[in-house]
Amino acid sequence: MLDVSHVSHHYAGGGRLWRKAAVPVLHDISFTLEPGVCLGLLGVSGTGKSTLGKIILGLQRPTAGRVCFAGHDCYTSDRRSLHSIRREVQAVFQDCYSAVNPLMTAGQIIGEPLRNYERLSPLEQKRRVAELLEQVGLQASDVDKRPAAFSGGQLQRINIARAIALRPKLIVLDEAISSLDMVNQTQILSLLAQLRADYGMSYLFITHHVQAALTISDRIIVMDAGQIVYTANSPQALMKSQHPLVQQLIAARLPEHPSRRLDWSSSSL
Numbered sequence: 006m007l008d009v010s011h012v013s014h015h016y017a018g019g020g021r022l023w024r025k026a027a028v029p030v031l032h033d034i035s036f037t038l039e040p041g042v043c044l045g046l047l048g049v050s051g052t053g054k055s056t057l058g059k060i061i062l063g064l065q066r067p068t069a070g071r072v073c074f075a076g077h078d079c080y081t082s083d084r085r086s087l088h089s090i091r092r093e094v095q096a097v098f099q100d101c102y103s104a105v106n107p108l109m110t111a112g113q114i115i116g117e118p119l120r121n122y123e124r125l126s127p128l129e130q131k132r133r134v135a136e137l138l139e140q141v142g143l144q145a146s147d148v149d150k151r152p153a154a155f156s157g158g159q160l161q162r163i164n165i166a167r168a169i170a171l172r173p174k175l176i177v178l179d180e181a182i183s184s185l186d187m188v189n190q191t192q193i194l195s196l197l198a199q200l201r202a203d204y205g206m207s208y209l210f211i212t213h214h215v216q217a218a219l220t221i222s223d224r225i226i227v228m229d230a231g232q233i234v235y236t237a238n239s240p241q242a243l244m245k246s247q248h249p250l251v252q253q254l255i256a257a258r259l260p261e262h263p264s265r266r267l268d269w270s271s272s273s274l
């Protein structure tokens with residue numbers, strides 16, 4: 006469904022008088038993502054994960070390589086195909102506050118993709134928005150509240166409701182739980198798992214958080230310095246990996262209790 010093929014990227018160097026050297030960020034990235042699969046994209050800060058996410062979302066044209074969705078190139082296809090890709094591939098970002106217009110109500114935020122892509126009667130749209138609010142664990146009566154009236158966790162639920170409104174085939178989740186407290190992280194992960202079970206969507210779950218990647222992903226790609234350095238075909242395979250970076254990431258996980266380090270390699274996931 007998603008085919009990322011030999012993608013490389015560098016950001017142009019800035020500077021007014023002297024042009025600075027281009028910043029290489031991604032090197033020859035290739036992978037595929039099949040329908041219904043959650044692919045974790047794991048790596049420490051600055052490894053190029055968000056840049057790759059933007060490239061897949063059509064927001065940043067790669068300097069080399071191709072990204073295809075359902076057989077159509079995400080940059081060079083005709084307008085009709087690009088329109089359909091925009092509908093089928095949605096996103097949830099880390100900063101739930103800047104992802105919404107603070108002047109809009111929850112109903113307007115969630116209803117935006119429906120207004121852009123579907124011709125619904127006002128009554129039908131209202132019904133769909135109420136259904137979406139309830140699906141993400143909020144109340145239909147929250148429809149007229151503005152972002153300031155919600156907590157971070159609730160606002161991320163609104164962003165998720167907007168992302169699933171069109172029943173997309175793929176959601177790119179870029180550090181979608183990273184700004185939340187641990188209770189909200191757990192709740193959002195289980196909400197995402199439930200939504201995937203209900204709708205059969207694929208996720209590209211971008212994170213620096215090993216435990217989150219292990220909890221939600223079917224497969225996990227590990228990135229370092231703009232390259233894929235390891236691919237685990239299951240969370241269990243990641244736990245058993247001898248790759249030094251993977252071991253470092255696993256060792257860096259916080260223990261459940263400070264006085265006790267669990268034997269993670271034998272813990273059930």
Ligand SMILES: Nc1ncnc2c1ncn2[C@@H]1O[C@H](COP(=O)(O)OP(=O)(O)OP(=O)(O)O)[C@@H](O)[C@H]1O
Pocket residue numbers: 016017028030048049050051052053054055056057213
């Ligand atoms: N618009 C930009 N112009 C120039 N350099 C950029 C730009 N965006 C990102 N970079 C650089 O590209 C590199 C990769 O950034 P990116 O945000 O993709 O990494 P990341 O793995 O998602 O990190 P984080 O988790 O901290 O967001 C970093 O060195 C960053 O400074």
